[in-house]
Amino acid sequence: MGDFIKENLNPDGVDRRGFLKCMAWAGTGTLCLMQGGVLKSIALSDMASRGLAAAKGELAFVQISDSHIGFDKPANPDVIATLDVAIAKINALGMQPEFVLHTGDLTHLSKPSEFDTLDQKLKSIHTGEIHYVPGEHDVLNDDGAQYRERYGKGTKGQGWYSFDQKGVHFIGLVNVMNLKAGGLGTLDKDQLEWMEEDVKHLKSSTPIVVFAHIPLWSVYPEWGWGTDDGAQALGYLKRFGSVSVLNGHIHQVMQKVEGNVTFHTAMSTAFPQPEPGKAPSPGPMKVPADKLRTLLGVTDVSFVRGKQTLAVVDSTLAV
Amino acid sequence: MSKTIMKVVVCAVLAAELGWAAVSKTDVFTHAPSTGPVEVKIDNYNFTPGEITVKAGTTVTWVNHDDVPHTVKSEEGAFKSKAMDTDDKFSFTFDKPGVYEYYCSVHPRMTGKVVVK
Numbered sequence: 001m002g003d004f005i006k007e008n009l010n011p012d013g014v015d016r017r018g019f020l021k022c023m024a025w026a027g028t029g030t031l032c033l034m035q036g037g038v039l040k041s042i043a044l045s046d047m048a049s050r051g052l053a054a055a056k057g058e059l060a061f062v063q064i065s066d067s068h069i070g071f072d073k074p075a076n077p078d079v080i081a082t083l084d085v086a087i088a089k090i091n092a093l094g095m096q097p098e099f100v101l102h103t104g105d106l107t108h109l110s111k112p113s114e115f116d117t118l119d120q121k122l123k124s125i126h127t128g129e130i131h132y133v134p135g136e137h138d139v140l141n142d143d144g145a146q147y148r149e150r151y152g153k154g155t156k157g158q159g160w161y162s163f164d165q166k167g168v169h170f171i172g173l174v175n176v177m178n179l180k181a182g183g184l185g186t187l188d189k190d191q192l193e194w195m196e197e198d199v200k201h202l203k204s205s206t207p208i209v210v211f212a213h214i215p216l217w218s219v220y221p222e223w224g225w226g227t228d229d230g231a232q233a234l235g236y237l238k239r240f241g242s243v244s245v246l247n248g249h250i251h252q253v254m255q256k257v258e259g260n261v262t263f264h265t266a267m268s269t270a271f272p273q274p275e276p277g278k279a280p281s282p283g284p285m286k287v288p289a290d291k292l293r294t295l296l297g298v299t300d301v302s303f304v305r306g307k308q309t310l311a312v313v314d315s316t317l318a319v
Numbered sequence: 320m321s322k323t324i325m326k327v328v329v330c331a332v333l334a335a336e337l338g339w340a341a342v343s344k345t346d347v348f349t350h351a352p353s354t355g356p357v358e359v360k361i362d363n364y365n366f367t368p369g370e371i372t373v374k375a376g377t378t379v380t381w382v383n384h385d386d387v388p389h390t391v392k393s394e395e396g397a398f399k400s401k402a403m404d405t406d407d408k409f410s411f412t413f414d415k416p417g418v419y420e421y422y423c424s425v426h427p428r429m430t431g432k433v434v435v436k
Contacts, residue, residue, distance in 0.1 A: 073386045073405070109388055109404060136425050140388060140402035181394050181422035181430055223364075224428045281363035284386045 059166045062090050062097045062127070063211070063299040065248030066268035068137065069118045070108035075271040075284035076292060079108075083121055085317040086269040086298050091126050093300070098165060100127045103248035103266060104135030104176070104213030110142070115150055134159055135213040135249065136176040144177060160191050162198050169202055171195065173212035175227045185214030185227035192229060196236045207242040209301075210234075215247040217256065217263050220276035225250050234261060244312070246301070250282075253297075253314050264312050267297035293317040358382060359431065361389050361403075361423075366431035373413060375435050380410040391431075392424045399424075 064086055071079050090097065102122070107114035115138075122130055132151040139147055148159050155161040155172075162171045173195070175185035187195075199208070210216065216230035227233075237243045243261045251273035256263040271284045272295035279285070287295060297316040360367045361383040373379065381391045381400070388402040391409050397419055400409035413419065413435040423429035 071386075075386065109402060137388070140390075140425065179424055179427040181420065181427055183427050222428070224426055281365070281385070283363065 059168060060095065060097050060300065060302040061099050061101060061165075062093075063101045063103060063246055063248075063266050063301060064090075064269055065103040065213075065266040065299075066105040066135065066251055066270055067102070067118060068105055068108040068268065068270035069121075070111055070114040071270055071284075073271075073284060075286045076296075079270040080117065080121065082293065082296050082317055083118075083269045085293065086296070087121060087125050089298050089315060089317065091124070097127050097300070099129040099131060100125055101211055101246065102130060102132045103211055103246060104133050105137045105248065105268075106132065106135070108137055110138055110140040110146065112146065115146070119150075131163070131170070131172060131211075133172045133211060133213055134174060134176055136179070139176055144174075156194055157190050160194065168207045168209055169199070171198065171208065171210045173210060173216075173233065175212045175214045175216070175230070180228075183228050184218075184221060184224055185212075185216075185230070187227065187229050187233055192232055192236075195233055199236055199240075202240075204239045205241055207244075208237055208240050209244045209246065210237070211246040213247065214249045215254075215263070215265055216245050217258075219250060219254060219265070223276060223282040225276065225282070237261070244301075246299075246312075251285075252295075253299075255312070262312070264299070266299045267295065267314060267316070269296055269298075269317070272296065356380060361385055361429075364389075364423075364426055364429055366423075366429060369430070370432040370434070372434040372436060375414055375416050376412065377435070378410050378412040379433060380408050382406070382408050388425060389423045389429065390425055391421055394420045394422065 067083050068079055069083070076082060090100070100122075106118045134144055134147045134151075138144070144158055148155065152159040158174045158177050160172060160174050162169060164170070173187060173191065175187050177186075178188060179186060202208075210233070212227070214227055215225055216227045216233060218226035218230075220226070234243070234245070238260075241260060245261060245263045247263075247265045248268070250265050251268035251271065252265065252275065253267055254263075254265045272287060272292075273282050274285045294316045297314055300313045300315065355377075357371055357373055357377055357379045359371065359379060359381045361381060362385065364385065366381070371379070381403070383389050383403040383405060386405055388404050390402055391398070391400040393399065398411040398421070402425065403409055413433060416435045419433040419435065421431050421433070
């Protein structure tokens with residue numbers, strides 16, 4: 001099992017206070033968890049000893065992100081090979097995840113052949129379903145028409161939707177469309193209204209998982225890593241005891257806990273991006289070939305009923 | 320004032336002057352209306368130069384040097400490129416005088432301006 005574990009985070013899920021922040025840079029082998037309001041870091045190497053028993057929850061799913069099929073530059077000239085490794089990791093979990101979330105940038109240039117390749121690859125994942133949200137690279141030139149035709153059946157507006165799985169309410173948001181000059185990711189009025197209505201009927205004890213491509217929280221606005229009206233969306237979730245927000249886009253792991261909300265970004269399966277402000281731009285980060293796979297990865301998420309919490313564990317593609 | 324402090328002050332003044340000189344030079348370059356074709360580079364998620372002034376009838380060409388796709392989209396809808404992959408170009412001829420603000424619709428923090436006289 002190596003670097004895979006499911007970990008229960010927090011028994012109450014309501015009284016977490018203050019602001020705790022953790023940045024686990026992909027490849028450092030560190031995982032950050034919240035336990036009873038206290039931040040806990042676990043080295044991936046320590047997790048082997050915990051075994052599969054610890055991984056048992058009532059719901060386990062996997063998040064992958066930013067596959068960028070079609071990208072072929074030196075940062076990673078073979079993004080299909082690294083996606084293959086990610087898929088092999090999922091299939092080697094020892095248990096089948098309920099479903100897989102792909103949080104966008106399926107393709108690099110929105111080409112039909114890129115979508116086809118991705119679809120073909122993802123078919124080999126042993127899982128129930130795959131849920132998607134688009135990244136900005138998936139809606140180039142056609143305002144997302146092709147994306148919605150392929151992945152948007154049953155969705156609303158520009159591709160947003162929600163579903164329930166084993167008592168957890170999942171909300172997939174689209175924040176990569178109609179971006180305004182000088183701005184960040186955006187959800188816009190129609191989607192916000194839909195979301196407000198969507199959660200109205202839910203009990204406050206319902207665990208909520210929100211997923212979207214661009215981080216809903218302000219990671220680094222200078223590089224466009226945030227969503228202008230993300231705070232408004234999160235405002236609708238204030239009464240809920242457990243809210244988890246999963247994003248992609250920034251190609252590295254970051255976690256933050258604020259009140260009842262846990263924020264998490266995932267690694268890319270294709271290429272890493274620099275830490276905020278540590279490079280002239282957020283462009284693909286070129287790293288030595290032997291280091292690349294330590295910067296790419298898969299996220300396993302498990303939910304344990306009654307504990308109102310989600311555990312998020314990242315594993316890199318390195319052996 | 321000690322010698323060391325004096326040196327620091329002199330250096331700071333020199334740096335400020337050099338900085339000012341550099342800014343002035345750029346200013347002259349970007350604001351002088353030109354007639355020939357003009358190129359705007361896209362590098363590190365930036366339009367360079369970010370602001371240009373050209374005469375009516377000038378064709379401006381944007382070239383993407385980044386490893387990720389960018390677009391050039393006028394805020395008022397005057398022009399809009401397809402997504403440009405690495406080394407792709409997009410050209411637009413500005414026939415009418417005016418101020419054309421534009422941005423990358425994929426990375427909207429990237430903004431630029433073309434002033435046509």
